[in-house]
Amino acid sequence: MFKRLRAQVKQHIYKKHQSSELTFSHSNIYILPSKDGFFFVTVALINFILGINYQNNLILATSYIMAVIMVVVLFIAFFNFNNAKIQYLGAEDNFSPYHPTLNLKLSSSSEIQSLRLTSEYNHTPSHIPIIQDEIQIALPITNLSRGKYETGTIKIMSYFPLGLIRTWSYLRPNDVFYIYPTPLPLDEKEQQPSHIPDKNETLSQQQDSASEFDHLTLYQKGMSLSRVAWKHYAKTEQMLVKTHNSNGHFSNQTVFDYDLLLGTKEERLGKLCTQILDADKQQAHYAIKLKQLRIPLGSGNAHKQKCLEALSEF
């Protein structure tokens, strides 16, 4: 019952924030005492009772000082947000272990202090100590696996100025972002893609040696340790493998087929991902076949995007 009511109230509130741009004003800023704020109020009450019981004007004055501080802090917190503008600039999709980001722009004619931004998918707030004029923020989204997601609710929050008051608002841009599968290297026998037969087709066995470094994929058991990007490992402790790509590997027109690849669903999608990236690198024309879903031949960024999104959604 209570839960349902809460959800309803939340839905009602969210309606107001359904936009990719919002100027904060009294109608969309929410202010309540924080946990510490309630503690502060309790201490003020205890001081009040003590002041009354001992008829002690100075203790009474302290409790009034605390009450007035609470009121002033409320105003300061409000003006910190008031008239600031937040804009959703779009999401930056990314490959699976990496974080996609939601890009935001905050602007205000006066300074904004100590903002914390969270999204529905990432509850560790990004803290921005001070905003003068304008700032762009990339809100990382962590711990999500491959897929298509709605941007959901972005929460803008602040405990400014004393940590006693929680001021917050929401932004609900109506958008989606994708997390692409992790590109995985293909097995030897899968190297030969199914393609529309072409005369240019050549086999390349010396892939490792005479090839160009292309991109990084996640290290998996059995891979050659010599291909691990150790520099990257030292920085991030993430084992990535340099994937190499030999020229002329692809014909100009290739179909990448999900069913022709080996492994689990995620592995196959990962391999497809590698294939798409490789093909795009060479500006080849390619199509993909994901069971029933087919994306016809094409090339270029938009085509790559479409294919990768299809992989994410699959």
Add this chain to the structure above:
Amino acid sequence: MSSKFPVWYYSTSVFVWLISLILIDDFGVGFTGLVSVLMLWQTIRIFTTPTILSVRFINVVTLLGAVTTASLIGLKNSVNVFVALMLIASLLKQIHATKANQFTQICILNFFTYPCLFLFTQSLFAALLVLCMLAVNLAIMLNLEQNLKLKPALKVSIKGLIIVLPVAAFLVVFLPKLPAFWQLPQPQKEAKTGLSENVDPFDIVSLSQSEELVFRATFENEQIEGPYYWRAIIHDEFDGKRWKISEYQRTNMKPPPLDEGEHATIIAQPSHIPWLYGLSYSYSNNPKLNSNVFGTVYLKSLTSKPIEYSIMVSDFSPESTLKPWYYQRNVKIPKGFNPKTTQLAQTWAMSSSNTSEFIEKMRLYFLNNQFIYTLTPTPSQSDNRVDEFLFNTQNGFCGHYASAAAFLLRSANIPARLVSGYLGGEQNKNQGYYSVYQYDAHAWVEYFTPGVGWQRLDPTAWIAPERMTGSLSQLAQLSNEFQQGLGYSLIAFSNWHSINWVRLKLEELDYQWTRVVINFDRDKQSKLFKNWFGKYGTLWAGIISLLIFAILSVILFFLVNYIRRASPPIELAYYNDIVRYLNRDSHSGSVRQNIQELTQLFPENEKVLWQFYALFEKSQYQQKPLSKTELKKLKTLYRQIKKKG
């Protein structure tokens, strides 16, 4: 830990230590020592690389601290123990705090811990100290949320408190005061100085001279003339050595219904004894006070804050005789003590026809034998102390003279009793009140004459008549002796004019503070409201104060808004001012265009204007703010331009 939070966060533990130091008289040296040790530990931890304390270890230390505190202070003083435990808790919490939110909690808790000082002292100094502590506390909270440095954070918090303080003061005055919800135990004061209920002057080697304030008094109209003998305790029982407090001292007597006599208003400092101060025959209608048969007043229960009361003062009513049992009580001296004195009294009595003749003989005896008034008398341990004083040592202070005189009177079957209280007082010329300090403590005698009643007799006045007209502090003859007893305090330097002036000013301030702030209680408030708003004053005041509070809140709202906006960089302010000042028509162009225009209008200013522009441009388009010297130069340029324009 030491690297994560700025060192000045730990100032809160210094404050806790300071409070324990101020309250050393209430909590004892042991507790202050404990706090000092904990603070030392804290300091060492800050300046070395400390180990992280386990929760169990901290719990054990906390428990130990609590037990030690309770045993050092004694559970009987519940308020003292409670406050001491709060102080220890605040300190220990600080020692093991490692996270930001723990510091926030400490800061919030300190809003309770610091004002606890007011339970013990409400002086202006304590109020200012707590205010400063709270300012630092707020600065820490600001730093935790905004990463401001110490100086700007302090600036903001002090500014904030300056805005908040008048509003809080307004609330204290106008929000109708509620009666106490329930009775709480009072913090207990250690007896340090003051009058003793049982007097044995011969036991004292050197009269301790405390400059502690006892009370202040104002007279409604200046009809009561000095010298002022402030009566506090009546001693009517002599056991051969000590004069004991009368057992009727604590017997409440309904004061006479008549409202005759002079009024005096007294603000007495808190004391460990209930006996308050009055002149001649005094009584009070104050509900917190009782009056007794001797014409002195006393507190129904001890408080820890100054008490303000009015007394009606009248002369002793003439009495023809004393009741036999009461007469017996007032002439009784234990047998076998001071035979020589008894003998002397009896010879005087034989040759005197009335009491005043007897007293005259006594006076002449003191004067002819060159008795000396001194604060450092020759001590006596003998059983016949009065004998020794009258015939051998012949020096002493008021207690000696009063005690000897009372003994002589009683030996001659004249009813007499010892009175201790205060004599004189230092008058504040500006405000017209008298301040009485501990060093004004005095003892004298009251004797009974049939048909006349009780009369005062001050044998000390024969020896040191100057003592009667002023405060002891103003007595030139004893000034050396007096000041040696005082140690280091402002009054010890009262010979120096400027220091004395400062002392008197501080004293005046403290008087106003006590009268206006501390003793502004429900009665005073409702009187004030009645004066202003008539019969339903309190109700009106409540409504009006809520309204005004709402209006004040609105003002605060706009004030906060204004403060947030009204801080454009100084460079920009200079520039706008120059443009506005010199060239009213142009606002539209770029900065460069505007300056160019100005150089055409004021060619003599050209060089300065371009210099100004160079600095201005630097401040606007460079990420770094201007340095101090650059800002200074900008200012001088700005002034030059305006002057020439």
